[in-house]
Amino acid sequence: MTTSTDFPIDETSRARLAEQSLTMRLVDPSDPDDHAAWFHAETRGFLGPTPPDEQVEARRTGFVAGRRLVGVLDATAADPATPVATTTCWPTDLTVPGRRSVPAWAVSGVTVAPTHRRRGIARALLDAELRTAIALGCPVAVLTVSESTIYRRFGFAPAALARDVTVLTRRVRWTGPTPTGRVHFVSPEQLREVGHRIVERVRLESPGQISYEGHLWDRQLGLAVGDSNAMNLRFVRYDDADGTPQGFAVYQLKEDPSDFVEHDVTLHALVATTTDAYAGLWRFLLEMDLVTKVSAHLRPVDEPLRWMIDDFRAVRVNEFDHLWVRVLDVPAALTARTYASPGQLVLAVDDPDGPAAGTWAIDVDERGEATVEATHEPADASATATALGSLYLGGVSAATLAATGTLTGDAARVDATFRSTVAPYLSIWF
Ligand SMILES: CC(C)(COP(=O)(O)OP(=O)(O)OC[C@H]1O[C@@H](n2cnc3c(N)ncnc32)[C@H](O)[C@@H]1OP(=O)(O)O)[C@@H](O)C(=O)NCCC(=O)NCCS
CATH class of the missing domain: 3.40.630.30 (Gcn5-related N-acetyltransferase (GNAT))
Incomplete structure (x- = not known):
């Protein structure tokens, strides 16, 4: 083979x-x-x-x-x-x-x-x-980009956004759930296996995540050979009340040389399988003494954090494109996912000389499963290949794409079919 x-x-x-x-x-x-x-x-x-x-x-x-x-x-x-x-x-x-x-x-x-x-x-x-x-x-190709100007011409488009967040911790009073488990300091070696199991347990929760191991996982832990920042990293694991690991965080501290009470925390990763673990890890980070700011890169757009503290504006957010998707085989790609509402949508895809071109009948049954076939029926909506890439994970609205002109026709119907109840999210660069 x-x-x-x-x-x-x-x-x-x-x-x-x-x-x-x-x-x-x-x-x-x-x-x-x-x-x-x-x-x-x-x-x-x-x-x-x-x-x-x-x-x-x-x-x-x-x-x-x-x-x-x-x-x-x-x-x-x-x-x-x-x-x-x-x-x-x-x-x-x-x-x-x-x-x-x-x-x-x-x-x-x-x-x-x-x-x-x-x-x-x-x-x-x-x-x-x-x-x-x-x-x-x-059926699809995916990438993360250095510059967001390069890949549209190849049919890729942003499908999952991400956020950098900065939390001014002196303004924060925790109002979220009271964690019932414990935070433990661990070594990166202690986290290597259990941390990866945690990553794997949450992988199917968010459209946009990819499976990863090897170098990409070592890099998260600072265990990649030659990682000059490794010595600055701290690792914590969250165990639930029964002692079962349910999450971890990787972060580093930076001192303000002119004021010892003004340390910054840079959060490299925070992965939790339960709300309890999520709350436990964030609360641990936000309530650290001698720290005034926690900055986190590559966080989900629907992060619940701001609803767990009393001062919403203590969190500053910067949003950017992260995972780009290119649909290559429309029937295989569209039947691989499920849909929010049953019914038929006929979608024409404009992909000059590209593999996604055609008019596609998407029939969604009561369970949200689709059959997708080429059709000669009139289209309810037309989209460019890049618009289809953005729609694919259910995170970009057809109404937004309609405003850009890359989607025409019945945007509300496209949204009713394609939108996901979970915002797409990819937690790594690759
Ligand atoms: C980005 C990079 C790979 C482009 O390589 P290249 O061989 O110069 O690109 P090409 O000559 O094949 O250009 C192909 C098309 O992309 C466009 N393009 C290339 N680089 C671009 C950029 N940085 N921004 C916008 N458009 C770009 C070209 O204008 C050309 O457009 P057209 O064919 O529609 O007229 C190269 O500049 C590079 O290595 N950059 C640094 C590393 C990097 O950022 N890589 C991307 C990782 S995600």
Whole structure:
């Protein structure tokens, strides 16, 4: 059986880049030199420092099964062994509405060296990845972005937003539920297994989450080799009244050198399987002595925190796009999720030369399950492929998309079908 790692390189893009005397090929992670050159290129592409050898090797051995690396090489460069462009992609499980998941092609590590930019290399790589995803049977592709201006042209659109929150803790009095369990300090090693089990237990709760392990999980814990910030991290686990772990938080403290009572907490992760654990961990963070501010990155848009303290305005919020989705196989993608209300919606998708194009009859039964088929019936609404990407997880309203002109027709009906009762959320970068 062909797997994502041995699936051949996309011939169309390979030939297109060969016209520029560039070689697009798979990188072999079992070959330390081949992998190291690719990893140095990717790190350089993201403006990072040159990684030490042990970090390069740890990344190589920490790759999860199915991770595919692609490099573009320029034989005329002074350093012809280091790729001038990179991607890495792998199959993951994307949570969709209905507490279920769909196979998704995670696209990451997209870089083109500044010496080779704006000559179509990224386009060749992205086109290749989308064709590869389709060939491997992934109905959607997903990514998180450095710049939100790049990926719309490839049919991706924001489907899950996220928030940075800053809490001015001196203004906070806890009014939420009184936690019944306990907070324990633990080491990252103590959290490695139990923390991952907690992450897995909540994964199906929010559309937009993806399965992750290996390096992506180690990075959350500061356990990735070469993580220069690791020594600054603190780890707490929340156990319920029966002593069962139900959540954890990873944070760091920063001192104000001019005033010891003005420490800042930066919260890197807070994952809870119960409201009790959620309240217990947040309350622990907000009531710490010598701390005036807690800043948290990548929090859900429907975080209950502000309803658990007496001063709503003690929390400042900055919202941004986070998970971008590209629908590649409309029937497979749309039947993978469930829908809020029964009935039929005929949706025309405008995707010039793209795989989502067509008019699709979406028939939702009483249980919220859909059958989706191509149809010649008149459409109730029309959407661009990017609008479909935003609709897919149920977090962006059709009314909003209608205002942008990317959706026309009966937006209320589209909303009645597509909206999710749970706001989509992805808790990591990848
Ligand atoms: C973003 C990046 C990969 C683009 O590579 P590239 O080879 O220069 O891109 P291409 O020449 O193939 O351009 C493809 C299209 O994207 C557009 N584009 C490229 N980079 C863009 C950017 N940063 N912002 C907006 N549009 C961009 C091009 O104008 C072109 O548009 P068009 O074909 O519709 O006219 C490259 O600049 C890079 O490595 N940046 C730093 C790392 C990074 O941010 N990677 C993205 C990770 S999510």
